[in-house]
Amino acid sequence: MTSPASDSLPQPLMRLEDVGRTYLMGEVSVNVLRNVSFEIRRGEFLAIVGPSGSGKTTILNLIGGLDNPTQGRIWYAGQELTRATPSQLTKYRRHEVGFVFQFFNLVPNLTARENVAVSCELSRRPQDIERVFEQVGLTERENHFPSQLSGGEQQRVAIARAVAKNPALLLCDEPTGSLDFETGKRVLRVLVDLNRQWHKTVVVITHNTALAQVADRVLHLRSGAITSIDENAAPLPPEEVEW
C-alpha cells in the first residue's frame, strides 16, 4: 500500500464508490451514510461541510482506514482499502495518512516534542522535527506539556504530529472547531501552507461554510448523503475569511 511515484494527474488519490455505513444499535440499524461516491484529487484541499450528525466524521474515518464501510468500495492510489487486512490498514494509516482531531487528542503526559516524536518513530521517512515545529510556529513551546499549551497551540502540535511522519494525505476533523476565530485562522493558515508548499493532499471537515472558502473543492453533506460538490475557482487565503 504505497503511493505511486508517478504524478500523472488523471488518476485520483482516492475514490469512494457507493459507500454506505450502517450502525447496529441493538435491534435498530441506523443508516449513517448512503450511496456516497466521490474522488479526492492528488494535491487538492478538500472541505467537507454539513450539519452536525450528517456523517462527516464517519466519512473521514472511512477514508483514514479507521473504520470499514458496510457497503461499497474505497480505493487509495489504485489499491482497494475495503479489501485490506487489519495489518495492511495499520500500515496504510502509518505511512499514508495524518490525522488531526477536533479535540487534539495529545498524549497528556508527553511534551509537545515527545507527542510529535511518537509519530515520527513510526515513519520510514519522517520530517525533521525542528522543521515541522518551525512550520507550525511552535519552536519555543516544544518542551511544554499539553496542559501548559493553549487550545490553538495544542492543535498546532496535533498538526505537527500528523505531518511529521510525512504522509501524503492529511485528514482534519473540525481542526478549528474548539478554537476561537483568530486562533482558528492561524491553524487554517498552517494547513493551507502545508497544502501549497509541501504539496499535501488535505481533507478538512467543518460545519462552518465560511471556512470552506479556503478549499479548492467543497463537498456538501446532509443526512448521510452528498448534496453537491462545488469547485472553488479562487480559494480565499485564510486571513480573508469572515465568519
Add this chain to the structure above:
Amino acid sequence: MLDRKLVRDLVGSRGLLLAITSIMAVGVTCFVSFRSAYHNLDDAQARYYRQCRMADFWIDVKKVPLAELPAVGRVPGVEELRSRIVFSATVDLEAVPQPLNCQVISLPDRPGPVINDIVLRQGGYFSEQRPDQVIVNDAFARAHRIYPGQSLHLILNNRRQPLQVVGTAISSEFTYLLGPGALVPDPEHFGVFYIKQSYAEDVFDFAGAANQVVGRFSPVDAASREAALQRAESLLEPFGALQATPLSQQVSNQFLSNEIAGLGVTATIIPAVFLLVAAAVLNVLVNRLARQQRTVIGTLKALGYGDAQVALHFLKFGTSVGVLGGLLGSGLGYLAATGMTALYRQYFEFPDLRSEFHWYTHAVGMSVSLACSVLGSLHGAREVLRLSPAEAMRPERPRQGGAIWLERLRFVWSRLSSGWRIALRTVFRSRLRTGAGLFAAAMGSGMLSAGFIMLEIQDFLLDFQFQRIVRSDLDLAFVDERGREAWDEVRSLPAVDYSEPLLQVGCTLVHGPYHRKAGVTGLVRGSRLTVPRDQRGTRIEMPGSGLVLSRRLAEILHVQPGDRLTMIPTQGERRPVETRVARISDTYIGLAAYAEIEELSRLVGEEFAMTGAQLLIDPLPSARLALFRRLKETPGVQAVVSREDLIQSMTETLLQNQLVFIGMLVLFAGVIFFGSIVNSSLVSLAERRREVATLRALGYTPWQLGALFLRESLLVHATGTLLGLPCGYGLVWAAAEAYRTNDLIRMPVITAPWVWWGTLLMALAFILLSHLVVQLRIHRLNVLEALNVKE
C-alpha cells in the same frame, strides 16, 4: 517515546501499583521462602541420611543371639544389617533433682561406617582406654552443659553406673528427638547416650546377643521391601519381635518428612492465593487505565500503531508490576527462607542445615509473577484494545443506567437511603471491580478463618490429649513386669496423693486378613488418670471384658464394636487369645488400645501385672524433691515422665510458634485486604473525580463523600469476607481429610464462635483502615482541578 509515557503512567499511579506490587511480592516471597525452605530441609535430610547411613528399617526384639542374624541378612532385599543393644534408662545428674529419661544405644567399640552412625560435634569417639565411655547427644549436652571429660551416672539394668563422657554427637535417627509422650523436642528432659558395644553386652547381660536389628534394603521396589521386612520380622519372631518399623514409620523421619511435605503444599497454596488476587486487582487497575486512555489508544491506532504495539504498551505497564513484585519477592523470600531455616534448626538437629540460593525456585517465582501480571493486564486492557480506532475515539458509551435487579424488590429498595442506593448501583454495575474485590476479600478471610480454626484445633487437641485423656502429674515406667506389691510400693512413695497401675503389653491384633502391632494398655476399672474418650469428650468406661480401640486402629483392622479379634502378645509364650471389640475411643495422636488391667494380666499369664504407674503428687516443691530423690534411688524404674515439664515445654514452644503464626496470618490477610480495597476504592474515586468534585462544589463535606465510598467498599468486602468463611472451613476440612489416615497424628475440625467473629472483626478493621487512605485522597482533592479534567 511511548516508553516515556509508560514511565509517567507508572509514576502517576504509583500508589496503586505499590499496593498491587506488595500483594504480588508477598505471594512470590511465600513461594520462594517456603519452596527454598523445602529444598533446604529436603537436601539436608538427604545429605544427613547419607552421611549417617540411615537405616531403612528397625526391628525390636526381646533378645536375639547374634548367631541368628546371618539368616536374617540373607533375606532377599536386605542388603546390610547391624544389631545393637537399645534400652530406655534414666540419667542421674547431680544438678538436676529429678531423674531424666534417656535412650541408651550401643555403638561398635571402634569407629566404622555403620548403619545409623553418629556425627561427632565435640570430643571424639570411644578409645581403648576404658570401657565405661559414653557419647552424649549434642542437644542434651548443650542443655545441661555437659562436656567431654566430665562424668555422669546412668541407671543401667537397675545399677547406677558412672560413665565418662568422651564426646557429643548427633545422628540422623534422632533429627527430631522426642521423649516418651512428647510432641516437641525437649532436650532438657530427654537424651540419647551411646555406649560401647562391649560395655553394653556387659551391663545388660547381653553377651553375644542384641535387642534391635537395624538394616538397609538393597535397591528394590516398595513391595519387595515390605516383603523383605515381613520375612525378616518373622525370622526374628521366636526371639520376641516386638515391632518392625520401616523408615516411613520411624518417628523422627515421620515428623521431618511431614514437615517437608507440608512446606511443599504451603508453597503452592498460599502463593497461588496471593498471585491470583494480585492478577485480579491488576486487572481492575489496567482496565481503568485503558478505559481512561481510550482516546489515546484510538489516536495511537489512527497514527498507525498496530494492535500488537498498543497491547505491548499496556503489557509493559502490567509486567513492570510483575517484575518488581518478582524481584522484591525473590529478595525477601531468600531472607525469609533463611529465617525459617534458622527456626527449623531449633527443632531439627542437622549437621549442616543451611539456607541456600535455589535459583530454579527463584526463576519459577519470577515467571509465575510475570505470568500473573501479563494475564491481569492483558485481560484488563482487552476490551478497549479490541475497539476499532474510530470507536475508541468516541467517548465511552455511558454504562447502561438501567435498574439493577434489587430495585425490583420494592419494599427493600424503598427503605434504603439514597447513599446506599448509589453504592448498590455502583457495586452491581462495575462487575469487574466487584468481582475482584469479592475474590480478594474471600481469600483474605478464608486465610484468616482457616488460620484461626487451626489455632482452635491445636488448643483442642492439646487439651484433649494432654489434659483430658491423660491426667496424671507423673508417670513411672518399670524395667520389668511387676506384681501387685509394686503398686503398694508406689503408693508408699513420698508425696504421692493418688496412684493407678498401668500395664503395657505389646500385641499383634489380628482380624481376618488385617493385623497390626500395637501396645495394649491395661487400666483399672473407673480409672481417673488415663481416661479414654470419644470425640465429644465423654469418658468411655472400661468394659468388663474386651478391648477399647482408638478409631484409626479400628479402621486399620476393619473392626466395629462387637467384632471378635485375636490378640497375640509379642513376648512370653505368645499364646493367641480371642477377645472382642467393646468400644471405639478417639485419640488424635498415635494409635491406642485399652483393656481392663486384670483381664490383660491374665492374658500374659498373671493374676495381676503392671509395667508402670500414674501418680497425682503433692504440689509442694519440697514434697516433689523428696519424691525425686527417692525415685533416683529406686531400682527398677525405667522412666519418669513429669507431665508438668512435658506440657510446659510443649506449650512454650507451641505458644511461640502460634505468635509467629498469628503475626504472619494477620500480615498476609492485611496485605490482601489492604491492597485490594485501596486499589478498588482509588480506581472508583479516579473514575468519579468529576462527580466527587461537583458534589463538593455543591456543599457535601469530604466525610459525606467518603461515606459513599465506604458503603461501596463495605458492601463488596464484607460480602467477600462472609463468602471466605466457608472457604476457610473447607480448607481446614481438606487438610484434616488428608491427615485422616495418618497413623501418627490426625486432626478434628473444631470451630468456635470467636473464629468467625474474629475474622469478621479483623476484616472490618482492615476495611476501615484502608478506607482512611481513600478518605485522605478525598480531603486532598483539588476541586477546581478536578472539575476541569477532561478525560
